[in-house]
Amino acid sequence: MKKHAVLAVSALLTLIAPVSAQSLDNLRIMAPASPGGGWDQTSRALQSTLQNQNIVKPVQVFNVPGAGGTIGLAQLYNSKGDGKLLMTMGLVMVGAIQTNSSKVDLSRVTPIARLTGEYEVIVVPASSPYKTLGDLAAAWKSNTGLAFAGGSAGGTDHMLVGLFAKAAGVDPKKMNYVPFSGGGETLAAVLGNQVTAAVAGYGEFEAQIKAGKLRALAISAPKAQAAIPVPTMKSQGFNVDLANWRGIVAPPGISSSEKAALVSALDKMHASKEWKDTLKTRNWTDLYMSGSRFDVFLKLEANRTREILKDIGLVK
Structure with missing residues (x-):
């Protein structure tokens, strides 16, 4: 009986393994801006490293420009449950959501990771x-x-x-x-x-x-x-620090296993020598933070940005 049980488990694992390995094939990354800008460059650097390191294949990058990224954000929100879609974003989008009175904010998406920053x-x-x-x-x-x-x-x-x-x-x-x-x-x-x-x-x-x-x-x-x-x-003597950071989010409604797979893929990418070389070549500061820590950071950053923009007089 024990031998049959072992064989049954082995057969089941054999069936499961290919599905798990292929779960992130055909990943798409949206750059919510025109080609050539910071979000586009980040998206294409991600694409290159993920593919070259055999973490995910293939990876497609596409652009949805406009309104500080909030047009792309709305499109991401409408792609609920798509576990093979990511969007590059950052502090500029956090501000644009408020100054443009966007109907969709970052509480409506699935945070994956903060990647880089520039002071x-x-x-x-x-x-x-x-x-x-x-x-x-x-x-x-x-x-x-x-x-x-x-x-x-x-x-x-x-x-x-x-x-x-x-x-x-x-x-x-x-x-x-x-x-x-x-x-x-x-x-x-x-x-x-x-x-x-x-x-x-x-x-x-x-x-x-x-x-x-x-x-x-x-x-x-x-x-x-x-x-x-x-x-x-x-x-x-001026108690101020601010980074123009960039990160990655996914649509709302993806499963916990899909989120875990996306976080794991970016963790592997971040650990690779190729990504470290990319950071050096492009003079990007490594501000990597993934999973639940990034969830908390996004909430705090949204609140901080709102207060700054209120002080300036751009939002009420």
Whole structure:
């Protein structure tokens, strides 16, 4: 009897194993933005690593641009129960949901993992009289009309200026923030002395900082970054840190086993040398967090973002 039982179990495992191994075949990743941007680049880096490491095959990336990612978010929500669909997203989407009054928010999706992040820097022209963040804050308190350039209204750059204003004792609703649609326009504005200061991810200003055309006053990291010789905001007495992070979510209504399979696939990808090399090559900061920890983080980040945008005056 024991021999028959062992054979029966072996036969059952043989039948189950191929199904488990193939459960993530034909995975699709939605980049809720146009080709070439950060979400698109992240999606294609995921696609490459997952396939090259034989974690999932095949993986298709497709784009659904518009409204800070909220058009793609609505499409993801309408794909309830699809355990082979993922969407790349991040802090920009958290803000866009609120500023666009999106009917679908991130409580309606299945969080899978936070992947990467980029810290922001506050820069001034090399000829600026402001040598430190404290210098800039003091001038700002006496003249709230000082102009700060950055990306779209309500985006990560705008949020950081709002947090800095509050920490510096400036009313965020009175700050003069000049939004630009692209990093090139922001760069031109600060290099041309059209604004007092500018904010963007470090990578956008790196070349001009190293060339001595811009002075980086601070970085929004929680602690000093070995590869970026810029003092943190916290080290200068301003209790602010903010990362423009990117993550992955799935549709609502997938099973616990489907979620576990997706989390496991990304855990394996994150552990691979190829992914670590990708992070280095692209200068992405590793902020990996998966499963239930990411669930909690998303809720906290949504609440934090809402408060920042309220302070700025963009949401009620």
